[in-house]
Amino acid sequence: MSHSRSTIRDVAALAGVSHQTVSRVINNNERVNPETRALVEAAIEELGYHPNAIARSMARGRTCTLACLSPNLTDFTFASIIEGAEAEVRKHGYYLVSSSAPTEEEFSQLIEELFTSRRAEGLFVINPYADGRHNLLPPAAPTVFVGARPRQRYTVSSVALDDISVARQATQYLIELGHRRIAMINGPMAEDCSQDRCSGYEQALQDNSINPDPSLVIPGYWTATSGYQALQELFELPSSPTAIFAQNDRMAIGMLRAAREKGITVPDELSVMGVDDMPLSSYFDPPLTTMRQDPLSIGREAARLLIDTLEKRQVSSKHLLLQAQLIQRQSTGPIISS
Amino acid sequence: MSHSRSTIRDVAALAGVSHQTVSRVINNNERVNPETRALVEAAIEELGYHPNAIARSMARGRTCTLACLSPNLTDFTFASIIEGAEAEVRKHGYYLVSSSAPTEEEFSQLIEELFTSRRAEGLFVINPYADGRHNLLPPAAPTVFVGARPRQRYTVSSVALDDISVARQATQYLIELGHRRIAMINGPMAEDCSQDRCSGYEQALQDNSINPDPSLVIPGYWTATSGYQALQELFELPSSPTAIFAQNDRMAIGMLRAAREKGITVPDELSVMGVDDMPLSSYFDPPLTTMRQDPLSIGREAARLLIDTLEKRQVSSKHLLLQAQLIQRQSTGPIISS
DNA sequence: ATGAAAGCGCTAACAA
DNA sequence: TTGTTAGCGCTTTCAT
Numbered sequence: 001m002s003h004s005r006s007t008i009r010d011v012a013a014l015a016g017v018s019h020q021t022v023s024r025v026i027n028n029n030e031r032v033n034p035e036t037r038a039l040v041e042a043a044i045e046e047l048g049y050h051p052n053a054i055a056r057s058m059a060r061g062r063t064c065t066l067a068c069l070s071p072n073l074t075d076f077t078f079a080s081i082i083e084g085a086e087a088e089v090r091k092h093g094y095y096l097v098s099s100s101a102p103t104e105e106e107f108s109q110l111i112e113e114l115f116t117s118r119r120a121e122g123l124f125v126i127n128p129y130a131d132g133r134h135n136l137l138p139p140a141a142p143t144v145f146v147g148a149r150p151r152q153r154y155t156v157s158s159v160a161l162d163d164i165s166v167a168r169q170a171t172q173y174l175i176e177l178g179h180r181r182i183a184m185i186n187g188p189m190a191e192d193c194s195q196d197r198c199s200g201y202e203q204a205l206q207d208n209s210i211n212p213d214p215s216l217v218i219p220g221y222w223t224a225t226s227g228y229q230a231l232q233e234l235f236e237l238p239s240s241p242t243a244i245f246a247q248n249d250r251m252a253i254g255m256l257r258a259a260r261e262k263g264i265t266v267p268d269e270l271s272v273m274g275v276d277d278m279p280l281s282s283y284f285d286p287p288l289t290t291m292r293q294d295p296l297s298i299g300r301e302a303a304r305l306l307i308d309t310l311e312k313r314q315v316s317s318k319h320l321l322l323q324a325q326l327i328q329r330q331s332t333g334p335i336i337s338s
Numbered sequence: 339m340s341h342s343r344s345t346i347r348d349v350a351a352l353a354g355v356s357h358q359t360v361s362r363v364i365n366n367n368e369r370v371n372p373e374t375r376a377l378v379e380a381a382i383e384e385l386g387y388h389p390n391a392i393a394r395s396m397a398r399g400r401t402c403t404l405a406c407l408s409p410n411l412t413d414f415t416f417a418s419i420i421e422g423a424e425a426e427v428r429k430h431g432y433y434l435v436s437s438s439a440p441t442e443e444e445f446s447q448l449i450e451e452l453f454t455s456r457r458a459e460g461l462f463v464i465n466p467y468a469d470g471r472h473n474l475l476p477p478a479a480p481t482v483f484v485g486a487r488p489r490q491r492y493t494v495s496s497v498a499l500d501d502i503s504v505a506r507q508a509t510q511y512l513i514e515l516g517h518r519r520i521a522m523i524n525g526p527m528a529e530d531c532s533q534d535r536c537s538g539y540e541q542a543l544q545d546n547s548i549n550p551d552p553s554l555v556i557p558g559y560w561t562a563t564s565g566y567q568a569l570q571e572l573f574e575l576p577s578s579p580t581a582i583f584a585q586n587d588r589m590a591i592g593m594l595r596a597a598r599e600k601g602i603t604v605p606d607e608l609s610v611m612g613v614d615d616m617p618l619s620s621y622f623d624p625p626l627t628t629m630r631q632d633p634l635s636i637g638r639e640a641a642r643l644l645i646d647t648l649e650k651r652q653v654s655s656k657h658l659l660l661q662a663q664l665i666q667r668q669s670t671g672p673i674i675s676s
Numbered sequence: 677a678t679g680a681a682a683g684c685g686c687t688a689a690c691a692a
Numbered sequence: 693t694t695g696t697t698a699g700c701g702c703t704t705t706c707a708t
Contacts, residue, residue, distance in 0.1 A: 007701055018679045023703065033677055053455035055701035058396045058684055065435075073421040073436075074414060083411040083438055090437065095457070097403075098411075098436050099428065100421055117391040119433070224621055253621050260623065283562055283591045285598065285623035345685055356695045361687060371693060393685035396700055 006047040015043035026051055066306060067120035068098040069110055071127055076278055077295045078126055081146055084299025085124055092307050107133040115141050122306045129191050144306045146298060148192040155317055157309060159302040162321035163193045166291050167200025167245065168207075170273055173326060174243040175208050178335035179271060183216040183241035185230045185251050197247045197275070216241055220251050227254025235262060242270060242335050249274035249281050249290055256284055256331065267333035277327050286330035293324045344385040353381035364389050404644060405458035406436040407448055409465050414616055415633045416464055419484055422637025423462055430645050445471040453479050460644045467529050482644045484636060486530040493655055495647060497640040500659035501531050504629050505538025506545075508583050508611055511664060513546050516673035517581035517609060521554040523568045523593070525585050535585045535613070554579055558589050565592025573600060580608060580673050587612035587619050587628055594622055594669065605671035615665055624668035631662045 008026075012019040017036060024032045025040040032040075043049070057063045066089055070078045086096045097114060101107035114120040115138060122142035128134040129148050137143060143156045150156040174182050184201050187194035198217070205212050218233055220226035227246055231254070234241055246252035252274030259266050266272055266286055274281070277292035301320050308314040346364075350357040355374060362370045363378040370378075381387075395401045404427055408416045424434045435458060439445035452458040453476060460480035466472040467486050475481060481494045488494040512520050522539050525532035536555070543550050556571055558564035565584055569592070572579055584590035590612030597604050604610055604624055612619070615630035639658050646652040 009701080019702085020679060020704090021677085024678085027703085031677060036677075050450075050454045050456075052701055053451075053457040054392060054395045054401055055684095056703080057392045058686090058701075059703040061684065061703095063392055073411070073424065074417040076412060076414070079412040079417045082436075086411065086437060095435050095452070096437075097433050098420075099424060099434075112388075113391075114433070116388045118388075119391040224618060250618070253618060257621050280562060280588070280591060280618075283595050283622065347685080357686085358688095358695060359693090362694085365687085369693060374693080390685055393700095394687075396685075396702090397687040399687095399700065 006049045007052070008049075010047055011040065011043045011049050014047060015040045063119060063121055064093055065095045065097060065120045066122045066124065066303075067110070067114040068096055068124040068126065069101045069107060069133075070098065071102055071130055072100045073098060077147075077276060077293070080295035081126060081299035081302070084296035085146075085303040086299075088300045088303035089307070092303075094307065101133070104131050104133050104136065108136045111136060111138065111141075122310050124302055124306065127191065130188075131190070142306060142309050144302045144309075146302045149319065150317065151192075157305045157317045157319065159298050159305060159320040159322070160193065161293050161298070162323055163196030164200040164203070165321075166275060166293070166324045167197035167247070168204045169200075169324075169326060170245050170275065170291050171201045171204030172207070174245060174271060174273065174332065175204060175210070177243070177271060177332060179241075179243035180210055180335075181213070181216065181239065181241040181243070182210075183218065183234050183244045185218045185220040185227055185244065185246045185255070187220060187222050187247050189219070194247060201245060220247070222248055222250060224250045224254035224257070227251030228258045229254075231255040231258035231262075235264070243332070244270065244272050246272065246274045249276040249278045249288060252288055252290070252331070253281075253284055256286070256288070260285070266331050268336050271332035271335075273332050275324065281327075282329060284331075289329045289332040290327050291324040292327045294322065298322055344387045345390070346387075348385055349378065349381045349387050352385060353378045401457060401459055402431055403433045403435060403458045404460045404462065404641075405448070405452040406434055406462040407439045407445060407464065407471075408436065409440055409468055410438045411436060415485075415614060415631070418633035419464060419637035419640070422634035423484075423641040424637075426638045426641035427645070430641075432645065439471070442469050442471050442474065446474045449474055449476065449479075460648050462640055462644065465529065468526075469528070480644060480647050482640045482647075484640045487657065488655065489530075495643045495655045495657065497636050497643060497658040497660070498531065499631050499636070500661055501534030502538040502541070503659075504613060504631070504662045505535035505583065505585070506542045507538075507662075507664060508613065508629050509539045509542030510545070512581040512583060512609060512611065512670065513542060513548070515581070515609060515670060517579075518548055518673075519551070519554065519577065519579040519581070520548075521556065521572050521579035521582045523556045523558040523565055523582065523584045523589050525558060525560050527557070532585060539583060558585070560586055560588060562588045562592035562595070565589030566596045567592075569593040569596035569600075573602070581670070582608065582610050584610065584612045587614040587616045587626060590626055590628070590669070591619075591622055594624070594626070598623070604669050606674055609670035609673075611670050613662065619665075620667060622669075627667045627670040628665050629662040630665045632660060636660055 008019045008022045011022045082098050089096045099110050101110050124144050126146045128145050145158040147160050150158045218230040252272050255272050264270050273289040275291045277290045281288040346357045346360045349360045363375050420436050427434045437448050439448050462482050464484045466483050483496040485498050488496050556568040590610050593610050602608050611627040613629045615628045619626040
């Protein structure tokens with residue numbers, strides 16, 4: 001009755017069997033007499049017995065715990081990936097420790113505390129190329145990269161948005177609206193995802209025989225502020241763009257605001273689109289056209305990959321690219337020939 | 339050399355000491371001869387030894403793991419609370435398992451898997467009154483409620499926004515702008531936070547001898563959509579409000595959009611304000627006036643409370659109320675007498 | 677079908 | 693200061 005502090009041996013004593021039989025019962029081992037089982041179950045009930053997870057981990061040599069290291073837990077995309085991974089992982093009997101590792105130092109400390117000390121059996125790493133953190137991974141760590149290709153690490157699996165394709169579609173869409181001078185604002189170029197979105201943009205221009213104009217490509221930092229500033233720059237150019245592909249929604253939102261303040265009408269004078277479809281992207285003025293990604297699925301797939309690796313259902317590394325969907329709203333429109 | 343699979347006994351053998359001496363070294367026990375220590379440390383280094391966290395948990399009877407149960411991990415406020423708690427917890431040598439428990443069933447399953455099985459030593463529960471989940475808590479579980487009062491559970495500590503005060507200040511601010519017909523849109527009334535914000539609103543009206551008009555209070559669901567719909571209802575009233583206090587930013591944003599579509603000018607014809615100061619609240623049209631809360635601090639304080647409880651530095655339960663700050667932007671203005 | 681014995685890797689109590 | 697002996701609560705052989 002002492003609240004759930006009783007052990008397998010207490011149960012055994014009460015049921016008049018060996019502790020091993022109790023172990024068989026709680027592990028649903030078939031080789032136990034139904035009557036004995038009933039006896040044991042009654043004892044378990046009476047004592048309010050619950051197996052101790054740590055002792056099980058100890059004996060089995062498995063923690064059933066995975067870790068997710070993310071630059072932060074609040075970014076909507078990251079949080080969604082984590083939510084997706086957490087739910088999936090749990091379905092398979094695992095637990096997820098999600099930690100924010102804004103710096104390389106914290107990252108390496110977490111690796112040590114979680115993986116090296118064998119608290120976690122495997123790792124999710126969101127945005128591994130934000131800095132040099134990918135170099136801090138133990139080679140033996142079962143790992144899935146989320147939102148990036150694994151580059152030279154051939155044992156690591158990965159799940160990411162198909163950034164090339166997404167950017168290509170977005171740019172193509174703007175081209176089909178009649179735009180030719182299409183600007184782009186990037187994320188930090190250390191990240192695969194920015195690089196790939198650049199490639200996709202360039203490919204789309206090339207597909208349509210449009211000469212890329214380097215002055216139309218502005219470096220940004222994923223923030224609304226950087227979008228806001230980029231628009232100012234773009235409209236100081238001798239010949240300003242008629243459309244902008246922002247590599248994420250936040251930067252697009254910043255541009256929308258800058259345009260409003262400068263008296264530039266969206267979409268009549270300028271089309272703006274983003275990537276993500278953040279919550280409330282449809283509530284801005286005007287509602288934002290964007291490429292909707294599904295970060296929950298990304299997390300879910302990452303979880304499946306990691307678990308498959310751990311349970312040896314899969315030996316070689318695997319790389320998944322998910323697609324996005326064009327969401328047409330009112331921030332983009334056909335070019336107005338005036 | 340076999341990658342970090344060596345044990346305390348391997349180290350002991352190599353160093354020519356007993357495993358207990360190794361234990362003393364890795365636990366920074368003072369009573370160990372400096373020369374012996376050096377010997378042991380060399381052996382540790384050579385073998386690439388790292389203590390096994392699970393074995394330590396087993397022997398010490400402590401997991402140093404806490405769990406945070408939240409309806410979801412993506413809501414910005416929840417995610418920020420979790421981020422704050424996670425960072426604080428880690429500083430104290432704990433780990434956090436954050437799980438989404440959208441339903442009571444998942445909640446109770448998580449309690450079982452995490453707490454009852456003694457994987458986690460303590461619990462954070464975000465939004466315990468979203469449904470009946472607060473009834474599913476084991477009485478013995480060291481728990482901190484986040485975003486709600488503990489009501490009848492006298493052993494549980496809590497951290498929340500001072501919702502009464504926040505709503506009172508918000509309403510007072512609108513009154514000082516000259517408004518008298520002030521509407522409000524609520525969150526679900528099962529939650530303390532909605533109830534308290536209602537009280538604060540009512541108190542402010544009373545403070546200023548304004549008769550509350552029940553038709554101006556509309557039930558909402560924290561969503562932008564519910565704000566959007568509420569505004570339509572309010573403007574079908576015989577006498578519409580000149581200002582609205584939305585209990586969160588999302589609902590306020592929904593109202594802004596509805597107003598725009600109905601041709602109601604904000605703030606000239608209608609003032610709207612929210613609570614939260616979500617990211618990008620300043621990027622809506624017009625930029626949203628709101629009460630800024632600090633969910634990171636809420637998480638941090640919750641972590642401190644739980645750890646203090648666990649480490650017996652604090653016996654009685656404690657209840658923290660944090661304040662919010664008025665952020666004046668362009669969605670509110672003085673009443674225009676026309 | 678059940679039980680006895682050993683051990684997972686560590687810490688804690690006691691002894692030397 | 694160091695070593696010995698027992699566990700922590702469970703699972704995993706191997707007997708019976």
